[in-house]
Amino acid sequence: MIFKQLYEKDSSTYTYLLGCEETGESVLIDPVIETAERDLETIRSLGLKPSYTLETHIHADHLTGAKKIKALSGSQIVAPEMDQLPCADIGIKEGEVFKVGNINIHPIFTPGHTSTHHAYLVDTGTHKMLFSGDALLIEACGRTDFQSGDAHALYKSITEKLFTLPDETLVYPAHDYEGRQVSTIGQEKQRNPRLKTGTTESEFVQIMDSLNLPYPRKIDFAVPGNTACGKCPDDIPDQYRGACDIWDSPEVVISTKQGDQG
Numbered sequence: 001m002i003f004k005q006l007y008e009k010d011s012s013t014y015t016y017l018l019g020c021e022e023t024g025e026s027v028l029i030d031p032v033i034e035t036a037e038r039d040l041e042t043i044r045s046l047g048l049k050p051s052y053t054l055e056t057h058i059h060a061d062h063l064t065g066a067k068k069i070k071a072l073s074g075s076q077i078v079a080p081e082m083d084q085l086p087c088a089d090i091g092i093k094e095g096e097v098f099k100v101g102n103i104n105i106h107p108i109f110t111p112g113h114t115s116t117h118h119a120y121l122v123d124t125g126t127h128k129m130l131f132s133g134d135a136l137l138i139e140a141c142g143r144t145d146f147q148s149g150d151a152h153a154l155y156k157s158i159t160e161k162l163f164t165l166p167d168e169t170l171v172y173p174a175h176d177y178e179g180r181q182v183s184t185i186g187q188e189k190q191r192n193p194r195l196k197t198g199t200t201e202s203e204f205v206q207i208m209d210s211l212n213l214p215y216p217r218k219i220d221f222a223v224p225g226n227t228a229c230g231k232c233p234d235d236i237p238d239q240y241r242g243a244c245d246i247w248d249s250p251e252v253v254i255s256t257k258q259g260d261q262g
Contacts, residue, residue, distance in 0.1 A: 001103055001124055002046055005172065005181060006039060008032040011062035011218070012177050015039060016131055018122065019048040020101025027052040027078070027100045029120065029131050030174050031065035033230055033243045039065065040073055052090075052100060055079040056133030056174060057117040058226045060147050060219040067230035068246055077229050080107070082116045087229035092118070108161055110135040112154020113142030119162065121169075128169040130185070136162050137173045138183045139192050144208050146216070147223060151208040155201045163189055 002019035011032065017039065019026040026048040028039055043050045050073040053066040057080070066077045067087065078098065081091030092098045094109040098120075106121040113134040120131040134142030136158055144151040167186030189197050194207050216222075221236045232244035 001122075002026075002048065003129075004042060004046075006035065006042065008035045008062065010034065012175050013062055014172065014174055014176070014181075015065075016172060017042060017046075018100060018103055018105075019043070019046060020103050023101035024049045025051040025101035025103075027054050027103075027105070028065075028069065028075075029054045030056055030059070030133070031069055033063040033065040033068050033232075036065035036068040036072065036243070040069060050075045052076050052078050054092075054098070054105070054120070055226075056119065056131070056135075057114045058083060058147070058223060059134075060216045060222050061175075062218060063222055063225045063232065063236075063240075063243070064230040067228070068243070070229075071246055079229070080109075080116050080118045083227075085227060085229060087231070094118070110154075110157035110161060112144055112150055112152075112157045115148035115150065115153075117142075117157075121165070128166060130162065130165060130169050130171050131174075132162065132171055133174045136171060136188060136192075136195075138171070138176050138178075138180045139188070141192070141194055143211065143213055145211070145213065146219070151205040152201060154208075155195075155204045158195055163195075 004017040006015040013032050015031050016029040026043050031039055031053050040050055052075055053069055069075050070077055076089040078090040079085050079088040081093045092107045094107050098105040108119045110117050110119045117133055117135055119133050119135055122129045144154055165185050169185040171183040221233045225231055225233050
């Protein structure tokens with residue numbers, strides 16, 4: 001399996017590229033609209049086809065690149081089925097494997113940050129990789145104070161699902177704000193200050209209720225935009241509109257890029 005961890009600095013978002021060496025198919029997990037062209041260039045430089053984009057949840061801190069990447073390359077948009085997004089081509093759910101070539105992606109329903117959040121587990125044969133979205137971060141976790149968040153649900157998602165994975169499972173989060181790139185389940189069980197072994201549900205809920213975090217600066221346009229798979233809303237601030245230029249160009253035709261997919 002080909003693997004790349006890509007970064008978008010404004011929202012501190014990690015996008016993950018998984019590619020099947022046998023078939024050339026690929027998937028981008030949690031792409032960002034500002035880095036859509038870069039991600040497509042990375043895919044093609046590796047001799048892969050831009051087959052799918054895959055969301056862990058409806059983001060509040062950035063616009064997804066899913067719709068832009070589809071317009072540029074003809075890739076298919078994949079999202080949790082329970083989000084019921086009309087713009088999604090494929091809906092996934094826990095218990096049903098999503099295949100990208102010979103890569104098997106196992107969805108894990110992990111509500112709490114949002115009510116429909118999913119993480120994704122891949123077993124390469126030598127190690128397990130968990131793409132944890134905003135549920136489990138490195139020595140932290142996603143906030144639960146907006147957008148259908150629920151601290152009780154998040155505690156159960158992490159302790160009853162993610163923390164039951166083998167300790168050596170690699171954890172790749174959707175964000176990190178301190179330059180860290182990867183953790184493990186074992187490390188999070190030992191060191192996560194919100195969730196380390198022995199933390200009770202009531203203690204976790206109290207921690208989450210006391211965070212007093214600032215209002216997400218992009219949420220007012222990101223959530224409605226992401227329910228449309230990354231279509232830029234009319235009220236998006238000017239400083240973010242540059243990434244939306246594709247929607248202002250009637251000449252953009254998906255088929256013009258189809259030949260690059262091999």
